[in-house]
Amino acid sequence: MIPARFTYQRASSVDEALAAVAEHGDDAKLLAGGQSLLPLMKLRFAAPELIVDIGPLDELRYVRLDGDELAVGAMTRHHDLQHDAVLAEHAPVLAQVAASVGDPQIRHRGTIGGSLVHADPAADLPAAVLALDGTLIARGPSGERRIPAAEFFQGPFETPLAPEELLTEIRVPVQDGLGWGFEKFTRRALDWAIVGVVVAGRSVALVNMGGTPLRASAVEAALARGASAAEAASVAAEGTSPADEPHATVEYREHLARVLTERALVSAGVS
Amino acid sequence: MKVSIEINGTTVSEEVEDRTLLVHFVREQAGLTATNIGCDTTSCGACTVLLDGESVKSCTVLAAQADGHAVTTLEGLHGDEGDLHPLQRAFREEHGLQCGFCTPGMIMASVSLLEGNPKPTRQEVRDGLEGNLCRCTGYHNIVNAVMNASGQEVQR
């Protein structure tokens, strides 16, 4: 399988990338790790006329502690997150979630920015950033804007980013001393989650229980009332709208959400 | 566009279409056919090569993205005298080779795995080869081969 014809352009700075996409609008696509975009192009689900490769933008590849927040560059690869010492200390859940994305080859290329902007309801990092109350920073022709994760995931593969905007950074509050848990159920190795759960402190987010990552608000409310892990997890499927598929029916996914939430809460130290 | 990629120590410069995939460049422009195309959907790992020392699925990287970078394929692993790389030798000793089609990718993924983790546990080997599918389901000997190459005990 070979993508439809396009023109390839390599960006050597954020400004250069912005100028290229501003000129071509919908016909252009940014290429980060390519681990979602290239498969789509090979299947001809996407056929941009211009590809702007932001792979060389190493200035967007970092994890930094900044006061009580962590700043993660959009071009930071899953493999980087998995092995980052700052993250291991201040937000280990993010490293753990990154370690579960695809396989080692995919993690060597795929980036956190690409995963968030792709906004696949079955993707893991979007739920993690949602659970962590993250903020996404985008740059466009009219400057920079900050978008809370809760407003960023609008539907399957749908975000408020304009084609001429570039995600530069993700910021999350440090999780020092907070419990965390991550559970993911897949059908086979390297696969996307049928259902996943990310717990960060008293925040709980679900993977693949709707068209976007979702906060399990009923679970969070139960925890706030002092419920046990089992009690809180019993309401994990409340307010969700999972897909009904032959290999994973709604009932099955709801069951998984409850079981995995309890396990993740227990890992996070909720008894 | 013109791309120049250092493959196994030799720079290959060719005019290609912008949409050329790295796996096609390696096989057709460089004439190195150990790197195989299995699934073509980023699942099987038969196309795994090292890009700047890291394993990648070359069916999901553009040749243009590798322009100016270094690629290692299975053909680049053996020593100057043609002596086998420790992983090639271990795959032979443990009969990890099986059907052969997936083996180049398995070996390249194993090289990358041992680079980051020289003494993996059996579970870590399985996780490290998660991106390489084998339809004959013979993973046991493959895990043994990686254990052997890392100087650890194999399971009979």
Ligand SMILES: Cc1cc2nc3c(=O)[nH]c(=O)nc-3n(C[C@H](O)[C@H](O)[C@H](O)COP(=O)(O)OP(=O)(O)OC[C@H]3O[C@@H](n4cnc5c(N)ncnc54)[C@H](O)[C@@H]3O)c2cc1C
């Ligand atoms: C076999 C396989 C298994 C996988 N399994 C999982 C899994 O288990 N869990 C999971 O979460 N993911 C999984 N993935 C997807 C993987 O995580 C990708 O790496 C990731 O979703 C996309 O990141 P990327 O950097 O490769 O983005 P790309 O593919 O380069 O880009 C994706 C989209 O984001 C846009 N984009 C990228 N960066 C920016 C930016 N900085 N600003 C604005 N727009 C941008 C692109 O234009 C494109 O539309 C899997 C992929 C494969 C092929």
Ligand code: FES
């Ligand atoms: S051919 Fe590239 S992963 Fe299967």
Ligand code: FES
């Ligand atoms: S080694 Fe090729 S299918 Fe098993």
